[in-house]
Amino acid sequence: MKIKKMAIDWLDSRLGVSELLHQQLGGYKLPRNINTWYALGAVIMALFGLQFLTGILLLIYYVPDTEKAFASVTMIMNEVPFGWLFRYLHVVCSNLIIVALLLHMMSVMFMGSYKRPRELTWISGFTLLNMGLVFCLTGYLLPWSQLSFWATTVATDAAGAVPVVGEYLVSFLRGGPSVGAATLGRFFALHVLVLPLALMGLVGFHLFCVRRNGISQAPFGKHYRPVEPSDTFTHEEHHDGIPFYPNYTSKELGVIFFALAILVLITFYAPWLFIPLDALVPADPFVTPDHIKPEWYFLWAYQTLKIFPSEFLGLAVQGAAMTFLALLPFVDRGPERRPGKRPLFLTCYLLGILLFVGISLWGHYS
Amino acid sequence: MSQATGKGKERRTFLGVLLGGFSVALGAALGWPVFKFLAPRAGADEAQQVKIPRDQVAIGGAHFFNFQGRPAVILQPEAGNFVALSAVCTHLGCIVKWENDKGEFLCPCHGGQFSASGQVLGGPPPKPLDTYPVAVVDQDIMVG
Amino acid sequence: MNRLFLGWMILVLLLWCGPALAQDTVCVQCHGGLDGRLGAPVGQWEKSIHAANGISCHDCHGGDPSDFAMAMSPERGFIGVPGYEEVPAFCGRCHLGVREDYEKSAHGEALANGGPNCVICHGNHEVVKASIDLINEQDCTRCHDYERAAEVKGVIAETEAKLQSLDLSVASLHRVGIDVERLSGELFSTRNQFRRLFHTVNVEKLQQQRSAFDSDLAEIGAQVGEIENQLSQRKLIGGIIVVLLVLAGCVALLIRQTYHSEEEAGE
Ligand code: HEM
Ligand code: FES
Numbered sequence: 039m040k041i042k043k044m045a046i047d048w049l050d051s052r053l054g055v056s057e058l059l060h061q062q063l064g065g066y067k068l069p070r071n072i073n074t075w076y077a078l079g080a081v082i083m084a085l086f087g088l089q090f091l092t093g094i095l096l097l098i099y100y101v102p103d104t105e106k107a108f109a110s111v112t113m114i115m116n117e118v119p120f121g122w123l124f125r126y127l128h129v130v131c132s133n134l135i136i137v138a139l140l141l142h143m144m145s146v147m148f149m150g151s152y153k154r155p156r157e158l159t160w161i162s163g164f165t166l167l168n169m170g171l172v173f174c175l176t177g178y179l180l181p182w183s184q185l186s187f188w189a190t191t192v193a194t195d196a197a198g199a200v201p202v203v204g205e206y207l208v209s210f211l212r213g214g215p216s217v218g219a220a221t222l223g224r225f226f227a228l229h230v231l232v233l234p235l236a237l238m239g240l241v242g243f244h245l246f247c248v249r250r251n252g253i254s255q256a257p258f259g260k261h262y263r264p265v266e267p268s269d270t271f272t273h274e275e276h277h278d279g280i281p282f283y284p285n286y287t288s289k290e291l292g293v294i295f296f297a298l299a300i301l302v303l304i305t306f307y308a309p310w311l312f313i314p315l316d317a318l319v320p321a322d323p324f325v326t327p328d329h330i331k332p333e334w335y336f337l338w339a340y341q342t343l344k345i346f347p348s349e350f351l352g353l354a355v356q357g358a359a360m361t362f363l364a365l366l367p368f369v370d371r372g373p374e375r376r377p378g379k380r381p382l383f384l385t386c387y388l389l390g391i392l393l394f395v396g397i398s399l400w401g402h403y404s
Numbered sequence: 405m406s407q408a409t410g411k412g413k414e415r416r417t418f419l420g421v422l423l424g425g426f427s428v429a430l431g432a433a434l435g436w437p438v439f440k441f442l443a444p445r446a447g448a449d450e451a452q453q454v455k456i457p458r459d460q461v462a463i464g465g466a467h468f469f470n471f472q473g474r475p476a477v478i479l480q481p482e483a484g485n486f487v488a489l490s491a492v493c494t495h496l497g498c499i500v501k502w503e504n505d506k507g508e509f510l511c512p513c514h515g516g517q518f519s520a521s522g523q524v525l526g527g528p529p530p531k532p533l534d535t536y537p538v539a540v541v542d543q544d545i546m547v548g
Numbered sequence: 549m550n551r552l553f554l555g556w557m558i559l560v561l562l563l564w565c566g567p568a569l570a571q572d573t574v575c576v577q578c579h580g581g582l583d584g585r586l587g588a589p590v591g592q593w594e595k596s597i598h599a600a601n602g603i604s605c606h607d608c609h610g611g612d613p614s615d616f617a618m619a620m621s622p623e624r625g626f627i628g629v630p631g632y633e634e635v636p637a638f639c640g641r642c643h644l645g646v647r648e649d650y651e652k653s654a655h656g657e658a659l660a661n662g663g664p665n666c667v668i669c670h671g672n673h674e675v676v677k678a679s680i681d682l683i684n685e686q687d688c689t690r691c692h693d694y695e696r697a698a699e700v701k702g703v704i705a706e707t708e709a710k711l712q713s714l715d716l717s718v719a720s721l722h723r724v725g726i727d728v729e730r731l732s733g734e735l736f737s738t739r740n741q742f743r744r745l746f747h748t749v750n751v752e753k754l755q756q757q758r759s760a761f762d763s764d765l766a767e768i769g770a771q772v773g774e775i776e777n778q779l780s781q782r783k784l785i786g787g788i789i790v791v792l793l794v795l796a797g798c799v800a801l802l803i804r805q806t807y808h809s810e811e812e813a814g815e
Pocket of ligand 1: 075076077079080082083098139140143146151156159160162163164165166167227240241248252253254255321
């Protein structure tokens with residue numbers, strides 16, 4: 039105890055650590071009516087942390103070579119002690135991260151937290167969601183199974199619908215006319231180095247935005263007071279709010295434990311949910327398996343490409359939808375955040391979710 | 405008020421200890437697999453015995469091979485007589501070189517010299533090279 | 549031994565890549581459009597285990613599957629339809645072991661006198677995965693009484709059932725990511741040997757040699773059992789960890805609750 043105090047005092051007298059800690063933890067006040075949804079950001083960070091750990095472990099035995107990748111994954115699953123555990127955790131966690139990202143996005147959307155002055159928080163967040171998806175796409179190829187190979191072939195092929203440069207774009211993504219060793223090389227580099235670095239940087243920016251603006255009040259209940267829009271920078275203060283630490287971190291910790299419980303449950307009891315049969319067969323560039331389907335989070339895109347008469351139209355619609363979402367804070371500019379007072383938004387929100395689920399299901403069963 | 409806080413504090417300390425306990429258990433449940441995952445395993449390249457075709461070892465020559473995960477060398481000083489030695493210098497672990505003309509080993513790192521039977525002839529090495537048992541079986545030599 | 553290994557490797561590979569291998573050959577294109585005797589085999593074959601494993605017309609009948617004009621030229625190895633007594637040799641080009649034992653059996657020895665060839669029991673173009681149900685009163689009594697056939701069936705029934713259930717177990721291990729290459733290889737070769745022995749239709753021989761197969765299968769079964777054990781152990785431990793995580797989550801929320809009541813009190 040005494041040593042700890044001495045160490046803190048030593049640091050403190052030089053860097054003012056305790057002031058900093060107080061500012062960021064106990065003195066950092068959150069709105070009184072903060073709810074469970076606000077814990078999702080922390081859940082995502084915890085899951086990404088675990089993902090980094092399991093990823094580094096897999097990297098120790100994985101071989102990024104078209105001849106050896108599948109065998110190395112088989113070896114991890116069957117010979118390396120607990121290799122199956124880390125592989126399954128990595129696979130299942132990637133799916134849970136997408137779920138958590140979607141929930142986080144839907145909750146901040148529902149509560150109108152993306153509105154001024156939090157546009158940058160939203161845009162960085164939306165970029166992070168897309169990075170999460172690219173993470174999954176690039177990781178999917180690495181085991182070099184039939185599923186990896188053909189899912190990547192189909193996914194990269196979609197870029198061919200872009201006018202004029204489409205064909206070049208496809209071969210640029212693949213590093214050649216078709217998926218092969220060159221594709222594995224670039225996807226591997228993206229997956230284990232580029233994306234993690236970029237993600238960490240962008241998460242830093244996202245958190246900076248969140249911290250700088252202050253956490254928004256939840257727009258519910260009789261205590262909610264709309265914030266007057268201002269032309270100058272203001273940090274949303276919550277003088278009578280609750281301390282971030284330990285009052286809210288205890289809640290975040292609880293929610294993280296529950297998320298981990300779900301992760302472990304699926305990892306031990308139903309990992310095959312995310313490992314279709316085609317993932318158990320090594321890639322064969324000459325044999326396309328029947329009924330190849332993308333992962334659940336890409337089904338909407340897959341199905342839109344099929345619905346429209348031309349691939350280009352489908353791709354354009356997808357692009358428009360994503361751009362619309364990315365720029366939402368600039369489209370929906372009214373200051374009102376209470377869902378009850380935003381009937382038009384609420385209708386679009388619910389219809390949007392239904393459309394997403396509907397198209398995904400359609401894609402799944404078609 | 406102060407009493408209530410006191411009670412609340414006690415309760416919180418208890419819960420805190422409980423949570424700490426769970427966290428330690430869970431940490432161990434993650435830490436153990438990580439340790440096992442990283443711990444070296446007795447792999448296929450560490451077979452107890454190594455078989456070397458006889459014709460790979462010239463009379464008066466040396467053949468380097470892997471024995472139980474470490475570099476080793478086998479010599480045939482005279483026809484039908486084989487000697488297997490560790491090729492790891494006993495000084496600081498460099499791999500010794502066979503000098504065909506001298507019939508000796510020279511360590512390239514600090515000039516350690518060993519005889520064809522592994523004895524130190526000069527230089528810093530503190531002890532002779534390890535020797536391994538050898539048996540000739542038909543056209544093969546079994547080491548180990 | 550090595551030959552055998554290679555053999556089943558190829559077979560397993562074929563099993564995996566099967567569906568797409570049986571491509572649209574000129575045989576299928578032409579005969580698919582024909583009526584009656586010349587067209588029927590295409591539809592029958594499509595439902596067969598041969599089709600499912602990528603074995604197409606030319607693999608048995610020879611000829612050139614990529615050249616319309618020369619498809620049925622003897623120069624390109626076209627064989628056409630084998631005569632009744634040629635069938636065992638025809639099928640036996642791939643099913644070597646079975647052919648050997650069949651030829652020495654009562655069935656095989658009677659071939660010249662109208663004894664059954666392969667297709668009498670297995671059918672030809674619509675051949676499906678062989679099963680013990682091929683031995684049944686209706687079919688066997690086409691030539692002789694059922695008594696002896698029933699006896700043979702009785703002798704192999706248990707081993708066949710074991711083969712079937714091991715097949716299923718191995719498939720479900722594969723489904724959860726276990727590397728079953730070696731196990732399914734052993735199973736495959738044991739089944740082949742056993743099926744081959746069966747074709748002697750010799751009750752005494754079957755009875756004598758059955759126990760060797762049974763012990764092979766028991767061995768494989770033990771390995772499967774061990775893996776299954778491991779898997780259920782994993783589940784047990786996983787379950788404990790889930791419970792721990794849920795408890796930890798609850799405790800954290802209880803801690804949150806203590807702060808929450810302070811917040812309320814302080815209001
Ligand atoms: C790697 C991905 C992400 C991480 C680690 C992350 C992390 C966080 C954290 C820790 C917070 C603070 C509290 C809270 O959870 O509400 C937050 C807030 C926020 N996030 Fe994210 N987020 C991610 C992705 C996203 C996405 C995909 C979006 C939306 C497209 C988004 C939009 C927002 C917004 C608008 C806030 C402000 C909430 C408020 O102040 O009320 N974030 N994020
Ligand atoms: S390591 Fe060989 S002489 Fe120093």
